[in-house]
Amino acid sequence: MNIGEIAEATGLPTKTIRYYEEIGLIRPARTGNGYRVFKKTDAHKLHFLGRARALGFSIEDCRRLLALYEDEARASGDVKALALEHLAQVEEKISQLQAMRATLSELVRDCAGDDRLDCPILRDLSKG
């Protein structure tokens, strides 16, 4: 499989796939003309990466997850610890965004949104 086909198959942009090779997440073989060749294991890894990224894992987390995935002696506890830590970060982020949303909603609600000068949003942003 060439890079275009694997991109199609995994839904990842070719740029991203090259990038993943550059940072050592995958190691596709090469043909005589220099083209990358993706085998089943590569396809599998890329799929894995796409899924992990979609769940918000960082690239470094993905690297660890991939290592665990390939580790014959892994313990599921290690994976779970990683996932739990990530989950905590996701929840933290959600809280922050919800706080923002709450404030923004209030401000938007209170703003007339017409052509008058007075604006509660600006008033709030500038208030000491």
Place this chain on the structure above:
Amino acid sequence: MNIGEIAEATGLPTKTIRYYEEIGLIRPARTGNGYRVFKKTDAHKLHFLGRARALGFSIEDCRRLLALYEDEARASGDVKALALEHLAQVEEKISQLQAMRATLSELVRDCAGDDRLDCPILRDLSKG
């Protein structure tokens, strides 16, 4: 006020304040020795920026908000439009994160997290 004092007063790191000057959000005066001098208007602007950033507005949004804030002929509708757009993005982000959280929670719940090899998290990540 020197940069350190204003940093203290606004809660923004000096690095950030210098950066805001570099990208043209503020224009503090300078004394003979090259030190920046922050007047009340600068302090006010920095406060405004800190607050807007805390609400998740991008730097470019902040630039626009600041311009509106200083615009004698602004319409509150313009501010509201900006805030609404941002609010929509925040909500979109929240949804995405909540979806991640849901999946992650399930995976974590199903994973024994012991020293056994089998791991539902890895299984899920690798499944077609």
Place this chain on the structure above:
DNA sequence: CCTTGACCTTCCAGTCACTGGAACCTTTAT
């Protein structure tokens, strides 16, 4: 055989909003 177009390659620069660090200057206190 030539061309066209769709592939593929590498490399460099840009994104966003800072952040860290080096090298150096100024002010203040001892």
Place this chain on the structure above:
DNA sequence: ATAAAGGTTCCAGTGACTGGAAGGTCAAGG
């Protein structure tokens, strides 16, 4: 006189790509 605590500039790095330029390769059509 010196040392600490402030200030200055400039350069590089972050994360995870993304865009674009310049060029090599391959299959099909005329």
